[in-house]
Amino acid sequence: MELSDWIPESLTWWDIGLAAAAVIVGWVLSRFAKRGVRALAHRTPGITDPVATLAGRLTQYTIVLLGVGVALAFLGANIQPLIAIVVVVAVVLALVLRGIADNFAAGVLLQTRKPIVVGDEIQVDGPDGPVTGTVIELNGRAVVLATADGRLVHVPNGTVLREPIINDSTHGARRSEVEVRVRRSGVAVDMILEQLLDAVGSADGVHQREHPRALVTTLSADRVSARLQFWHHPLHGVTVTDAVVRAVGSLIDASAWTGTVTSEPASPPLTPPDEV
Secondary structure (H helix, E strand, O other): OOHHHHOOOOOOOOHHHHHHHHHHHHHHHHHHHHHHHHHHHHHOOOOHHHHHHHHHHHHHHHHHHHHHHHHHHHHHOOOHHHHHHHHHHHHHHHHHHHHHHHOOOOOHEEEEEOOOOOOOEEEEEEEOOEEEEEEEEEOOEEEEEEEEOOOOEEEEEHHHHOOOOEOOOOOOOOOEEEEEEOOOOOOOOOHHHHHHHHHHHHHHOOOOOOOEEEEEEEEOOOOEEEEEEEOOOOOOOOHHHHHHHHHHHHHHHHHHEEEEEEOOOOOOOOOOOOOO
């Protein structure tokens, strides 16, 4: 029995050569594509080696299968069942990996457009309400936050990109304020405010380039209430507010006034408001 007996009459040696060429070209292209995808993934911040390897292998297998499909078409095989299987598998993978793909794409956008970077203090919406923390990692799946009470929060990239983000660190400083209520005891309002501002400016951590200011909220013959606003490092709001409250409280103790000081930081306080 000769080899020609195994070959259908409609199939020529030219078809066989094209089929073999399709397989070889597909295999060669798959190798280059795998290397290219891995190199691109390694240059993208936040993509780990396992993710880069997986992406390269998936690309390689896809191109190899495409080359085999083209080869079968040259040989005259009916590739419609193969196409149907590939379509079904692709749909199933799309449904299963949709969340992973969304988070991966969102992670790429976050790391290229850089609305947040490692070290920023941000506030995002969580299942139990807003979550405030410092960004310690940006990866292909989530943004990892460290909260002030020692918890690690993994926020999916898709959620960070889809929901509003409050970045407390963008401008390099934040403003907080304390409310002061004192009994005047015949002292002029301007003198009271001047001494209060001096006390605020002397507190540790208060920025000097943005001057504190005092805004009177209520005024009567024997009492004055004012908001003292001051700027500080974005991550030091609680400690600086504590220093300001102590400084203003010491001033009240050393003067002829009587009153209270209540802290009201710009962001939701991590501890109950201090009162002197």
